[in-house]
Amino acid sequence: MRNEDRSLRKKAYEEINKYQKIVESDPHRQDYHLMPPVGLMNDPNGLIHWQGKYHVFFQWMPFKTGHGAKFWGHYTSRDLIHWIWEPIALTPSEWYEQNGCYSGSAVNHGGKLYVFYTGNVKNEKNERETYQCSAVSEDGVHFEKKGVVIHLPEGYSAHFRDPKVWKHEDKWYMVIGAQTQGDLGCAVLYTSDDLMVWELKGEISSSKENDYLGYMWECPDLFQLDGVDVFMFSPQGLEPQGMLYNNVHQSGYVIGELEYDRTVLHHGPFREIDRGFEFYAPQTTLDEDGRRILIGWMGVPDQDEEKQPTRSYKWIHNMTIPRELRVKKGKIHQSPVEELKKMxxxxxxxxxxxxxxxxxxxxxxxxxxxxxxxxxxxxxxxxxxxxxxxxxxxxxxxxxxxxxxxxxxxxxxxxxxxxxxxxxxxxxxxxxxxxxxxxxxxxxxxxxxxxxxxxxxxxxxxxxxxxxxxxxxxxxxxxxxxxxxxxxxxxxxxxxxx
Incomplete structure (x- = not known):
């Protein structure tokens, strides 16, 4: 463990200990939603069912109730009711992530747990650099960083992040949320044989000037469910249209079929997956029972975060309850997971x-x-x-x-x-x-x-x-x-x- 990593961990744990009593005294502290022990929680990361445990990593800012150089916090559970706070998974300790270990995903390969995430870097002019990075763990708790696996390709702005990785047939695939240099949101596909060397295949879908769907697509997730391909993402820049798109940023999905050999997703219309005030950056995993489980962030970036009263108790935001997804008549239906009945x-x-x-x-x-x-x-x-x-x-x-x-x-x-x-x-x-x-x-x-x-x-x-x-x-x-x-x-x- 490098000195910078050790120092960041020590400071984060000191914040937990310093403010524990204040945090726990909040009458609005939740009873059955995952929350940060202190500070700010946002996107779920690395959601996976691995070796009999559900792992929920998450974006975490331990030092304030605002955004900044994010860590990866980590909870595990065997039954989605009893939760264990694990050691901090990632800290922004390396040059390629010094302004935050941003969102990403996790996969099982060869009995090891691999995570992929975006390293965020900003210079003295607040100009952004972005790197797609990896780390690996043998026990699901302690991670060895492998460094940068993908650099920013030509044609895209530095808003290029949130890798979601999965395996299809005998190859690994990664979809990344992106913004073109023409300020249009899109999703970019990579492929790999070994999770280390990645080849750019192209865009599977994008916002178009004549079919505008935002200037940036965050937190992509692509999976097969009930015989169709579902692409879930969080587009930014949609204007309200009656009952639609009334949050600052949205989350939703399209249903269709991904042609892997042609790198194109044929799909239907975009639908919001949640109609409420606070929902963003959902992520899913397939558990060992064959269920497609979703957890989302119960918040929206840039939307009245400064007005939430929990901030005076040194914490803000939480996750949704876990939900099982099914496709019925061309539309996603969400159900609270069966385990919650035990409560x-x-x-x-x-x-x-x-x-x-x-x-x-x-x-x-x-x-x-x-x-x-x-x-x-x-x-x-x-x-x-x-x-x-x-x-x-x-x-x-x-x-x-x-x-x-x-x-x-x-x-x-x-x-x-x-x-x-x-x-x-x-x-x-x-x-x-x-x-x-x-x-x-x-x-x-x-x-x-x-x-x-x-x-x-x-x-x-x-x-x-x-x-x-x-x-x-x-x-x-x-x-x-x-x-x-x-x-x-x-x-x-x-x-x-x-």
């Missing part, structure tokens, strides 16, 4: 609830860490159905327009903001509610809204109301949350006694 306690259920032109409060639903599931009868006689959660956020369904809308207070409480989409009908709503977030799955995950909430903790009530008549069944469980422990290796790294 359920204290079931409350009530069938055939009927309200008409009235408001209703069920005291059994009061709380702040729970799962709530609603199954609706016919809504033909209901003009509008609304759920008021904690006097902070309102969920409404307009039957005439088939629109579902989330309306919440802004983080500074000075106004309200909305996100909406259209659905064919209202069938089911599943809400995962934590101390400061809601993940809403509509119609068994055909649409999903992910967002943070910071209500007055004295108000734990949920109210239902309708204009017209609506009938539904309801199930509610309290959730016990994740359990955390620090690995012995991490404690030794932090000079603590295990």
């Amino acid at each position: 359920r306690r204290n079931l409350f259920e009530k069938e055939d609830i009927h309200i008409k032109d009235e408001s209703m409060h069920l005291s059994e639903l009061d709380g702040d860490v729970m799962e709530v599931f609603l199954k609706f009868g016919t809504t033909d006689s209901c003009n509008c159905f609304e759920i008021d959660l904690f006097d902070y956020v309102k969920l409404s369904y307009q039957n005439e327009t088939k629109e579902i809308t989330i309306r919440r207070k802004t983080f500074d409480n000075k106004s309200t903001e909305t996100r909406s989409c259209q659905i064919s009908s209202l069938e089911t709503l599943q809400m995962f509610i934590d101390q400061s977030s809601i993940e809403l799955f509509v119609n068994d995950g055909a649409e999903v809204f992910t967002f943070r909430i910071f209500p007055d903790k004295k108000n734990a009530a949920i109210h239902f109301s309708s204009s017209g008549s609506v009938t539904f069944d309801i199930w509610k469980w309290d959730l016990i949350g994740y359990t955390y422990q620090t690995s012995e290796e991490a404690m030794r790294d932090a000079n603590m006694n295990p």
Whole structure:
């Protein structure tokens, strides 16, 4: 371990120890979402199921609640509920990454865990350099850096990052999010026989002036699911179009077929994968049970981060819950992973609830860490159905327009903001509610809204109301949350006694 690497690790662990009590005293600290021990968390990195464990690496700035020279933090779990904080995976200690070990991915090769990431460098004029780098581990915890494997090719700006690597037949492939010198977003494909020497194949897809899809494509992910190829990415630079593209930056996917020999992805239209306020940079992995698992960052870069109240407690942002993906009728559906049912306690259920032109409060639903599931009868006689959660956020369904809308207070409480989409009908709503977030799955995950909430903790009530008549069944469980422990290796790294 080089001296610079050792020094950075020591400083990061000192930040954890210094602010641990402050961080843990935050009433908005989550119960079942991965969070940074201190500082800022953003993109999930290197998501992989390897040797019986789920590994979640992530972008981490330990020294402040803003962005900067990122580390790779690291959690592992065998069941997606009990999590272990592992030693820091990567620090920005080398010349080719001195301004940050940016996002990337992980693969298994020859029984070893390989990670690929972007090394970010800025000179005294704030001009950017970018390098695609690799590191390898025999135990999944300690990594040996192999250095730069790809330099910036001609024709692209230095916004060239976030390598996602996978194997197809007998070759390795890497897709990188990029920006052309003409300021158009695109995805660039490389191939390799040994994970060290990479050959540029070309662009599989790109934003075009007559079909504009942003000036930069971040965090690409390409995988096969239910017989089709899915390309997921986060385009920057899309302007709002009605219900679409209302965050500062978006995340979504296209479905089609990648012709590997011709380096072209034939695909359909771009769809947002999450309709909420805070969702970005999702990454997926195929686990040993054959499931395609997704975890996303519950945040958006440059979008009101400075207004989030957790910053005064020395931390900001968290991950989504893990979700299983399926393709149904040409569209991705998302479901909370089955393991989360193990967190359920204290079931409350009530069938055939009927309200008409009235408001209703069920005291059994009061709380702040729970799962709530609603199954609706016919809504033909209901003009509008609304759920008021904690006097902070309102969920409404307009039957005439088939629109579902989330309306919440802004983080500074000075106004309200909305996100909406259209659905064919209202069938089911599943809400995962934590101390400061809601993940809403509509119609068994055909649409999903992910967002943070910071209500007055004295108000734990949920109210239902309708204009017209609506009938539904309801199930509610309290959730016990994740359990955390620090690995012995991490404690030794932090000079603590295990």
